[in-house]
Amino acid sequence: MAGLVALACGLIVALGAIGACIGIGMVGSKYLESAARQPELIGPLQIKLFLIAGLIDAAFLIGVAIALLFAFVNPFAG
Template sequence: MNADPSVIAEIVGATAIGVGLMLAAAGLGSAIGWGLITSKALEGIARQPEMRPQLMVNMFIFAGLMESFPFILFGVSMWFLFANPFVGTLASMAGGG
């Protein structure tokens, strides 16, 4: 018994939609995070200008940590697209599993 190609196409299509939503949410979250980080750093600099170097260093450290999440999510989404575990599960179930 072989896996039906239309079922595989549905799985791949649904996975592509899910990956698109994942990447859109990561991009939106990253943009909001950058905006919040920079606005709070500018507020701190406006309140205490002598703290500018320390605030800038902290801003870039936190921005780097925040920016790593979309890249991790990008790697996971590429795994879903190119090594789709759902298609493999369907194939093993259809193969007599």
């Protein structure tokens, strides 16, 4: 049972990291694309970029916290 919990924790962290990397990469590429098309909007777009990147990172960190919960205070253990 402990091995399955460790595997699940690893999958939660790994898939969350992959998703966050892909998400931030897509947001960053769209920011550069739009900044190249309309340079006068770089300031407002940059604010939105950092806000969205922070939210994506926060979702990943919530996944890490849930994985740590399962690893150390397993609610499913008898």
